[in-house]
Amino acid sequence: MNIQEIEGEIILEFASFEDWLDKYNHIIESARNIPRIEPKYKEEKFLIQGCQSQVWLRADLEDGKVIFTADSDALITRGIIALLIRVLSNQPPQDIIDAKLEFIEKTGLHQHLSPTRSNGLASMVKQMKLYAIAFKAQTEAQ
Amino acid sequence: MSINVEQLRREFPVLSQTVNGKPLVYLDNAATTQKPKAVVERLMDYYYKENSNIHRGAHYLSMQATEAYEEARETTRMYLNAAFSREIIFTRGTTESINLVASSFSQKFLKEGDEILISAMEHHSNIVPWQMACQQKGATLKVIPMDEQGVLRMDTLDELLTEKTRLVAVSHVSNALGTINPVEDIIGKAHQKGIPVLIDGAQAVPHMKVDVQKLDCDFYCFSGHKLYGPMGVGVLYGKEEWLEQMPPYQGGGEMIKEVRFTGTTYNELPFKFEAGTPNVGDVLGLEAALRFVSYLRHDVISVYEDSLMQYAMKQLATLPGIRFIGTAEHKTSVISFLFDDIHPYDSGVILDKLGIAVRTGHHCAQPVMDFFNIPGTIRVSFAMYNSLKEIDLLMDALKKVRTLFS
Ligand SMILES: Cc1ncc(COP(=O)(O)O)c(C=O)c1O
Numbered sequence: 001m002n003i004q005e006i007e008g009e010i011i012l013e014f015a016s017f018e019d020w021l022d023k024y025n026h027i028i029e030s031a032r033n034i035p036r037i038e039p040k041y042k043e044e045k046f047l048i049q050g051c052q053s054q055v056w057l058r059a060d061l062e063d064g065k066v067i068f069t070a071d072s073d074a075l076i077t078r079g080i081i082a083l084l085i086r087v088l089s090n091q092p093p094q095d096i097i098d099a100k101l102e103f104i105e106k107t108g109l110h111q112h113l114s115p116t117r118s119n120g121l122a123s124m125v126k127q128m129k130l131y132a133i134a135f136k137a138q139t140e141a142q
Numbered sequence: 143m144s145i146n147v148e149q150l151r152r153e154f155p156v157l158s159q160t161v162n163g164k165p166l167v168y169l170d171n172a173a174t175t176q177k178p179k180a181v182v183e184r185l186m187d188y189y190y191k192e193n194s195n196i197h198r199g200a201h202y203l204s205m206q207a208t209e210a211y212e213e214a215r216e217t218t219r220m221y222l223n224a225a226f227s228r229e230i231i232f233t234r235g236t237t238e239s240i241n242l243v244a245s246s247f248s249q250k251f252l253k254e255g256d257e258i259l260i261s262a263m264e265h266h267s268n269i270v271p272w273q274m275a276c277q278q279k280g281a282t283l284k285v286i287p288m289d290e291q292g293v294l295r296m297d298t299l300d301e302l303l304t305e306k307t308r309l310v311a312v313s314h315v316s317n318a319l320g321t322i323n324p325v326e327d328i329i330g331k332a333h334q335k336g337i338p339v340l341i342d343g344a345q346a347v348p349h350m351k352v353d354v355q356k357l358d359c360d361f362y363c364f365s366g367h368k369l370y371g372p373m374g375v376g377v378l379y380g381k382e383e384w385l386e387q388m389p390p391y392q393g394g395g396e397m398i399k400e401v402r403f404t405g406t407t408y409n410e411l412p413f414k415f416e417a418g419t420p421n422v423g424d425v426l427g428l429e430a431a432l433r434f435v436s437y438l439r440h441d442v443i444s445v446y447e448d449s450l451m452q453y454a455m456k457q458l459a460t461l462p463g464i465r466f467i468g469t470a471e472h473k474t475s476v477i478s479f480l481f482d483d484i485h486p487y488d489s490g491v492i493l494d495k496l497g498i499a500v501r502t503g504h505h506c507a508q509p510v511m512d513f514f515n516i517p518g519t520i521r522v523s524f525a526m527y528n529s530l531k532e533i534d535l536l537m538d539a540l541k542k543v544r545t546l547f548s
Contacts, residue, residue, distance in 0.1 A: 020495060024546060052503055053487045053517065073517060074485035075547060 003095055006087045007103040014107035023108065027079035034082035035089065037069040048123050053077045055120060059131035064139070065090050066132055080109070081124055088128055093139070096132035101125060143439065145446040147529045150438075153178040154527050164497025167532045167539075172317050172345060172476055172523035173501055174367045177431075181371055184430035188423045195419055197396060211422050214429035215412070221432045222362065223353040224379050228411040231385075232425050235376035236344040237267040239363035240311070242378055242415060243340055244271035246388040247309060254280035257306045261286040261294055261323070262513060263316040266506045268342045272311060286312070288513065292319040292468035296327060303335050310339045314346035318507040318521070319468025320476030322346070329358055338384060344368055348525070349447060349474045351440040354379050366424065370525075371431035375424035378415070385411050392417040443526045447475050450524045454533045461540060467519045478505075478519040481540070484547045486518040492546060493520075496539040 001009070017023045037046065037058050046056040053074030060067045068089040072078040087103065088096050104110050104121070151157050154176045159166050168176065188210075194203035196211050212227070219227040233239045252258070258272045262285050269283075276283045284302055287295045294312075303310070310332045315322050329339045338360035343352060347364040354362050362379040366372055380388075390397055390408055394417035399407040408414050435443065454477055458464055463482035480486060490502030503518040504511045511518055522536065 021542075021546065024492065024495075028546065053485055074487040076488050076491055077485075 003087055003091055003099050007101070007106075010083060010087065010103045011106045014109075024076065027083070027109075028075050029079070030082040030086070031075050031079035034071065034078055035067075035069045035085060037071045041069075042071065048120055048127050052120075055081060055124060057081065057124065057127055057131075059128070059135070061093075061135045061138070064092055066093055066096055066135055068128065068131075077120070080121060083109075084124055084128060088132075093132040093136040097129055097136065099129075143442050145438070145442060145526060147446075147527060151527050151529075153180070155179065157527060161497045161499070162495050165535075167498045167535050169522045169524065169528065169532065169536065170499045170501050171348070171525035171528075172368070172505075172521065174373065175348065175370045175525050176527070177372070177427075178370055178434050180434050181427050181430045185372065185423055185427045188426050193423070196422055197413075207422055210426055211420065214425045217429045217432055218377055221436065222377075222379055223355050225355060226382060229379055229382050229385065231378040231380065231412050231415045232420055233363075233376045233378050234374055234421070235365040235367070236342060236363045237271075237365075237376075239361075239376055239378035240268055240340070240342065241271045242391045243309075243361050243363075243380070243388075244275045244311075246391045246415075247338075247384070248275035248279055248281075249389055250387060252276075252279045252281050252308050255306060256281040256308045257284050257304065258282075259284045259286060259302055259307050259310045261312045262288040263292065263294070263319055263321065263323075263507065263510050264311070264313055265317050265342065265344070266508070267344075268311055268313060269509070281308070282306075288321075291470050292316065292321045292510075293470045294321075294323055294328075296324060299328065299331055303332055303337060305335075307332075307335070307337050310337055311342065312339070313342040313344070314352070315343075315349070315474055315476075316468070316507070316510075317345045317476065318505040318510045318519070319470065319478055320345075320473040320523075321468055321470040322350075322472040322474055324472075325359065326357060333358065338381075345476070346474075348435075350444060360384055366428040366431060369428075369431055370434060371428040372424040375421050375428050377428075382411065385415070390414050390417065394418040396420070438526065444474075446526060447524050450528055450530065450533065451475060451477070453530055454522065454524075454536070457533055457537050458540075461537075461544070463544075467514055467516065475524045477522045479522075480516060480519055482544065482548065484543065486520050488547060489520050489540075489543050492543045493536075493539050496535075496542065498536055498539045500536075 037056050041058050042056050046058050048055040048057055053072050055072045055077055057070040068085045070081045156176045192207055194207040196208040215227045215230050218230045260272055272283055289295055312323055314325055325341055332339045340361035341359045343362050343364040348369045360381050364377055366375040397409050397414050397417040399409050465480045467478040486502040493500055501521045
């Protein structure tokens with residue numbers, strides 16, 4: 001599936017919840033399925049700045065696609081980054097760079113998790129795009 | 143006399159709103175307190191009827207404002223029981239009060255090889271200014287350690303107070319732990335060696351009667367906004383003997399007697415430390431807050447707040463997996479805790495959705511969190527207008543948090 005298709009899937013999932021508590025429950029569930037970063041990479045270099053909790057994010061390029069792994073010590077944060085990974089991982093760098101990530105708004109997540117909440121949602125997206133930009137530059141240079 | 147909380151809450155319009163469809167439960171009073179009508183009305187009155195620059199114009203409004211401002215200084219003097227009103231300096235808050243002393247005192251008295259002594263439970267505001275001063279002068283910052291309860295290790299004090307110690311700066315009450323520090327003992331011990339002591343009273347003044355002469359502290363700092371007053375105004379009390387010897391902190395109008403291009407003579411206390419147009423409106427708002435608290439009486443407020451704290455401690459203790467951070471015997475109005483393995487950030491997000499305002503994180507006291515090896519805590523902090531019912535709502539909310547994350 002491409003980015004838009006996965007986003008559509010997530011939007012549908014969230015639409016089925018009426019109560020905000022259920023939405024959080026879904027985020028927490030997502031946290032359990034996160035492709036975990038290897039413990040040895042849980043170091044300063046992979047920490048994302050700007051979050052109240054710690055978030056580690058790593059990216060590798062495999063067969064022209066970016067593979068993200070991550071973790072966080074807070075469950076909600078881990079759930080959010082897990083959702084972002086579900087959308088953006090295993091995609092070509094250019095698609096990640098172009099991704100509009102409309103699901104954040106359409107699921108109502110932005111309203112629960114505005115950037116001022118210092119959950120670092122914006123920092124995570126930015127870091128993922130930066131990885132994609134770097135991989136693109138790397139491939140083009142070869 | 144006792145607190146009629148229903149009636150009291152009507153004085154604080156902010157409290158009657160709903161947040162996320164739930165009645166607001168405001169338990170973040172250590173960060174800032176809400177303002178009673180008396181304070182807001184005082185600000186309005188000032189700006190509608192009295193606004194004028196002070197200590198200069200000979201016109202009616204200016205004289206009125208000058209008089210009101212100096213009367214507020216006298217009210218503050220009485221509130222702290224300082225010996226002279228010229229020992230009361232108005233600042234922007236605790237942070238500026240501490241910076242003033244750290245900068246001005248150090249300029250005159252701190253030399254290379256000297257030491258400043260702080261404690262392990264200080265707010266960043268009572269750490270960083272001293273680090274900066276020490277760095278500038280080549281002095282060393284020393285730290286009074288604490289134990290697992292969050293109590294200062296007084297047994298280390300004799301050794302830490304040396305002939306190199308120029309000043310001791312400690313908090314009266316810890317904002318992260320709620321510990322009431324034995325400041326009388328610290329001051330007594332320091333004075334035996336002729337060392338002055340600065341007390342960061344930001345978290346103490348809202349909850350207890352402070353008498354600076356009885357304490358015999360050399361400096362005392364607090365913020366108006368944590369004491370039901372406006373933001374942007376605070377107090378530095380300093381003993382005249384020290385303030386007289388210290389150089390001005392900032393240069394400008396008001397703090398001078400005479401300015402010539404060849405040199406300037408400084409004004410006398412307290413004006414020497416109040417450069418520029420002061421924050422007259424907020425000082426008058428602060429005065430209204432001091433009057434409000436005095437009218438209700440500190441002893442009455444303390445009894446009530448203690449009962450809130452006891453009730454909350456008892457209720458919270460029934461939660462399985464709760465871990466209190468800061469279990470000193472002498473505590474006031476702050477409860478810091480973690481429960482199960484739930485990250486404080488996770489709890490904070492859900493509590494907020496349930497209308498409960500608490501603080502989660504490191505509370506500007508990272509060294510305290512490092513000491514306990516935790517990322518942060520959930521901090522519940524009380525004010526005079528909190529109710530037992532609100533603690534019940536907090537408990538319900540915490541149970542929901544628990545279900546969600548287990
Ligand atoms: C113990 C303590 N000291 C200093 C401060 C700083 O106060 P302000 O930010 O009002 O200057 C605070 C505020 O959180 C505090 O709790």
